[in-house]
Amino acid sequence: MGGFIDTLQFVLAPQVVNGLSIGVAVILMALGLTIIFGLLDVINMAHGEFYALGAYLGVSLAAAGVNFWLMLLLVPLIMAPLGYAFERMLIQRVFHHKDRHILTLLLTFGLAIIMEDLFKVFYGPQALTAAPPIEGASEIAGMFFPNYRLFLMAVGSAIIVTVWLVVYRTSLGAMVRAAAFDKNMASSLGVPVSHVYAGTFAFGVALAALAGVLLAPVYSVFPTMGKDFILMAFSVVIVGGLGSIKGAVIAGLVLTQIQAIASLYMSPSWTDPLVFAIMVAVLMVRPQGLFGRLGHA
Template identity: 75%
Template sequence: MSGFIESLQYVFAPQIINGLSIGIAVILMALGLTIIFGLLDVINMAHGEFYALGAYLGVSLAALGVSFGWLLVLVPLVMAPLGFAVERLLIQRVFHQKDRHTLTLLLTFGLAIILQDTYGLVYGSQSISTEMPISGATEVAGMFLPNYRLFLMVIGVVIILAVWLIVYRSRFGAMVRAAAFDKDMAASLGVPVGRMYAGTFAFGVALAGLSGVLLAPIYSVFPTMGNDFLLLAFCVVIAGGLGSIKGTVIAGLVLSQIQSISSLYISPSWTDPLVFSIMVAVLMVRPQGLFGRLGHA
C-alpha cells in the first residue's frame, strides 16, 4: 500500500500538476478562439499569431522598464483596439459573402503568415528568453514547484472565472449571447450587432495577447510560437464544442491530463496524435462536441 502511495506521490502527482499547468495555458489560448467562433462563426487562424504578438509586446515593454504587473494590464489594452480594427477592416469585408467560412478562414490564414514573417523581420528568428517574474519554488505534495507555475495556475483560474462572469453575468455578455443566438432578433431589439461582433473579436484577441505575456517566461518567444499551442487549442475547442466556454475548460483540463500522464508510458512524439485521436473519437460520438454553442449554453 505504501508503495502505491509513493508511486502516486512521486510519479503521477508531478505529471498531474504539470498537466494542470499546461491545461490552464491551453485554456487561456483557447478561450479567445472559442468566444470568437461562438459569436462570429469565424475560425480565426491568426489566433496563434495574436498570442505571439502579445508575447513580443511584453518583451518590448519589459525592455523599456515596464513591470510584469503592468504588462498584464497594458498588453490586453493594446491588443483590443487591434482586434477591433482587424474585425472592422478585414473580417467584415468578407463576413456577409455566401462562402464566408472559406473566405474568413483563408483571410485569417493569410494574416497569420504576414504577422509571422513580420515578427521574424523585426525581432529575428532566434528565441528570446524572458526572465521569470516570480522566482523560487514551493513544496507541494513532496515536490518543489516553481512559484511562477503556481501563479500561472491561480491567475488562469481567475481569468477563466472573469471571462465566465463577463459572458454570462454582464450586460455585454447578454448582448453577445443574444446576437449569437439570433442576430436579426437581437438587432430588432436594439442590440448593436456590428459593434458586438467587433467587440467580441477584440475581446478574444486581448485574451490571446494576455496569454502570450503569461506564457512567454515558460516557453520563450519566437516567430512561430503560436503554432505550438494553436493545434492543441483547436482540439480543445472542437472536442469541447465550438463556442462553448464550459466545454473549452473541461476539454482543456481532460486532454492536457491525458497528454501528460500518457507520456509516462508512450513516446512523447505519440502524445499529440493520441490527443487528436481522442478529439476524432468525441466527434464520432457527438459531432457537435461535448457542449453547445455560446448562444445556447
C-alpha cells in the same frame, strides 16, 4: 503499496500540476477561439499569431524595463484595439458574403502567414527567453512545485471565472449571447450588433495575447510558436464543442492532463498525436463536440 504512493506523490503529482498550469493557459486561448466562433461563426486561423504577438510584446516591454504586473494589463489593452480594427476593416468586408466561411478562413490564414514572417523580420528566427517574475518553489505535501506554475494556475483560473461571469451574468454578456442567437432580433431591440461583433473579436484577441504573456516565462518565444500552440487550442475547442465556454474549460483540463501524464510513459513526440486521436474519436461519436454553443453555459 508504499511504492505506488511514492509514484503517485513524486512522479504523477508534479505532472498533474504542470498539466494544470499549461491547461489554464490553453483554455485562455481556447476561450477566445470559441467565443469568436460562437458569435461570429468565424474560425480565426490567426489566433495563434495573436498569442505569439502577445508574447513578443511582453518580451519587448520587459526589455524596456516595464514591470511584469503592469505588462499583464498593458498587453491586452494594446491588443484589444488591434483586434477590433482587424474585425472592422477586414472580416466585416467578407462577413456577409455567401462564401464567408471560406473567405474568412483564407483571410485569417493569410494574416497568420504575414504575422509569422513579420516576427522573423523584427525579432529574428532565434528563440527568445523571458525570466519568470516569481522564482523559487513551494513545498506542498512533501513535494516542491515552481511558484510561477502555481501563480499561472491561480491567475488563469481567476480569468476563466471572470470571463464566464461576464458572458453569463452581465448585461454586456446578454447582448453578446443575444447577437449570437439571433442577430436580426437583437438589432431590432437596439443592440449594436456590428460593434458587439468587433468587441467580441477584440476580447478574444486580448485573451490570446494574455496567454502569450503568461506562457512566455514557461516556453521560449519564437516566430512559429503560435502555429505550434494553436493546434492544442483547436483540439480543445473541437472536443468541447464549437462555441461552448464550458466545453472549452473541461476539454482543456482533460486534454492537457492526458498529455502531461502520457509524457511519462511514451515519447513526447507521441503525445500530440494522442490528443488528436482523442479529438477524432470524440468527433466520431459526437460530431458537435461534448457541449453546445455560446448560448449555453
